[in-house]
Amino acid sequence: MVQVLEEYQGRYEALDAFADDIDELKWPQLSPPVQAVPNAPRPTAEVWVGDRKLRIEVFEPQGIARFRVVPQQPPPQDTIGIAAALGGALGGAVGAASLKKEGLLTGVALGMLVGGLIGAALAPPERALALQFDLVSASWRLYDGPLRAWAKRSLIPAVPTAQ
Amino acid sequence: MSLTELQIATLVEKYLRERDRFDKMASLVARHLSAQLRASAIPHVPTFRAKDPESLRLKLTADSQNHEFASFEREFGPNVLDLAGVRMLLYRQSDVEPTCTVIEELFAVPNEARFRKNFVDAAGYQARHRVVAMRDEMLASDSSFVNLEGVFCEIQVVTLGDHIWNELEHDIRYKPPSGEPTVEQTGLLAVLRDQLNSVRTTVERLMDATERQRLASLSVVEFPEDLSDVLKSRIGRRLHGDFGKLLDLLVGALPSLTPAVIDRLPLGPQELLDAEARLRSIGFDAVDDVAIVIAALWPTFRADFVEISRNWRGRPGPTARLIQRLEAAESTGTI
Numbered sequence: 001m002v003q004v005l006e007e008y009q010g011r012y013e014a015l016d017a018f019a020d021d022i023d024e025l026k027w028p029q030l031s032p033p034v035q036a037v038p039n040a041p042r043p044t045a046e047v048w049v050g051d052r053k054l055r056i057e058v059f060e061p062q063g064i065a066r067f068r069v070v071p072q073q074p075p076p077q078d079t080i081g082i083a084a085a086l087g088g089a090l091g092g093a094v095g096a097a098s099l100k101k102e103g104l105l106t107g108v109a110l111g112m113l114v115g116g117l118i119g120a121a122l123a124p125p126e127r128a129l130a131l132q133f134d135l136v137s138a139s140w141r142l143y144d145g146p147l148r149a150w151a152k153r154s155l156i157p158a159v160p161t162a163q
Numbered sequence: 164m165s166l167t168e169l170q171i172a173t174l175v176e177k178y179l180r181e182r183d184r185f186d187k188m189a190s191l192v193a194r195h196l197s198a199q200l201r202a203s204a205i206p207h208v209p210t211f212r213a214k215d216p217e218s219l220r221l222k223l224t225a226d227s228q229n230h231e232f233a234s235f236e237r238e239f240g241p242n243v244l245d246l247a248g249v250r251m252l253l254y255r256q257s258d259v260e261p262t263c264t265v266i267e268e269l270f271a272v273p274n275e276a277r278f279r280k281n282f283v284d285a286a287g288y289q290a291r292h293r294v295v296a297m298r299d300e301m302l303a304s305d306s307s308f309v310n311l312e313g314v315f316c317e318i319q320v321v322t323l324g325d326h327i328w329n330e331l332e333h334d335i336r337y338k339p340p341s342g343e344p345t346v347e348q349t350g351l352l353a354v355l356r357d358q359l360n361s362v363r364t365t366v367e368r369l370m371d372a373t374e375r376q377r378l379a380s381l382s383v384v385e386f387p388e389d390l391s392d393v394l395k396s397r398i399g400r401r402l403h404g405d406f407g408k409l410l411d412l413l414v415g416a417l418p419s420l421t422p423a424v425i426d427r428l429p430l431g432p433q434e435l436l437d438a439e440a441r442l443r444s445i446g447f448d449a450v451d452d453v454a455i456v457i458a459a460l461w462p463t464f465r466a467d468f469v470e471i472s473r474n475w476r477g478r479p480g481p482t483a484r485l486i487q488r489l490e491a492a493e494s495t496g497t498i
Contacts, residue, residue: 011467142470152418152419
């Protein structure tokens, strides 16, 4: 996740994915330091991955988790688990994502790069690029298959990407 | 030298043995052209055929003075060019020229005048004829195309209205024993010609009205025809080019493709003028409307367009080549 977000840094701000496609959310046993972000508009946690910090925002009704790389800070002394940091919203989002996929799409993980355009005009057109997680190379790749239109409708929460 | 009756019969025999090739050529040309016309948002009805052997016999007999038997030794072409035939029936007269442009881009059309005929007699036969061969890269793309080398196909581009007149006139001129129409037939053909000329205007107006009705209820742009209509509404005139590829670029780069989103794209008059100048400055020679739209969106979507077009399968077409040119020009600082 950090890798793809850094690859697209400057072009896109965040990656949206179905919560149940992300193993670390589905089986919340993240080992890196995790910290809850209080007073965020929706359940949000920050995770330290190597020398990077990843913010995870959960859109529970839509079943979507939004990931973005945020400025690094020293990891906190006392950390909690990702499930505790996100509370019940995590389980709700995983369930909502499964429902949305109607029991289909087993083994297909789709994501959507959204937001951000450095150097653009004042009101740049919104952009979104569909990606698929390639299990063989363990990396996100551009997706232009038949699920693209559905993914664009289903994976973009109706909220702005601005932090 | 001219063809003897036996030589003509021998050639018809040869044609009967090889007719499958011409069937295949006509079908292939019709399929490729129809796909590209769909992508170009040009409504059409394709038909194709291999020439009837009896029709070939009659043609060779009529033209026997102009042919030598030896010149048919390898191929029927370029002596006879219409053994494989495709007819593209169009609804709108205004789509005739863009269709001919698509043909020139898609196939190889030799330079000689007889490979490109424009019949534009306002009182008579109206159609465009183009005689095409497969491009080398298309022949090389599939081993089953190997026997299509040297095979020509005549494409007739005609509106549905003109087709009615052309067929009736053909039957009158070529089928009666005398070969001469009566005064009554000539008079009725002239009346029909006038009526069909006015039908054209009604067809264009009806299609415009249907387009406006569809635009009013259009929530998501899913087809090249819709994109063509929405861009016409946005820019103020009908554009021409490969809307299939443009649709793929926009659907790939935007969260959703709706008329409202398209209205917000940077496609104002000055932006389009700048885009055209940008294309000219890099020496891009296939400047059509869609190329200008892509160039206008380039500053905003360049990285996405490059990434999406790299995912396209097969040999790069005009849109992929345009993106490569823009990318190269940008990397060298030309634009």
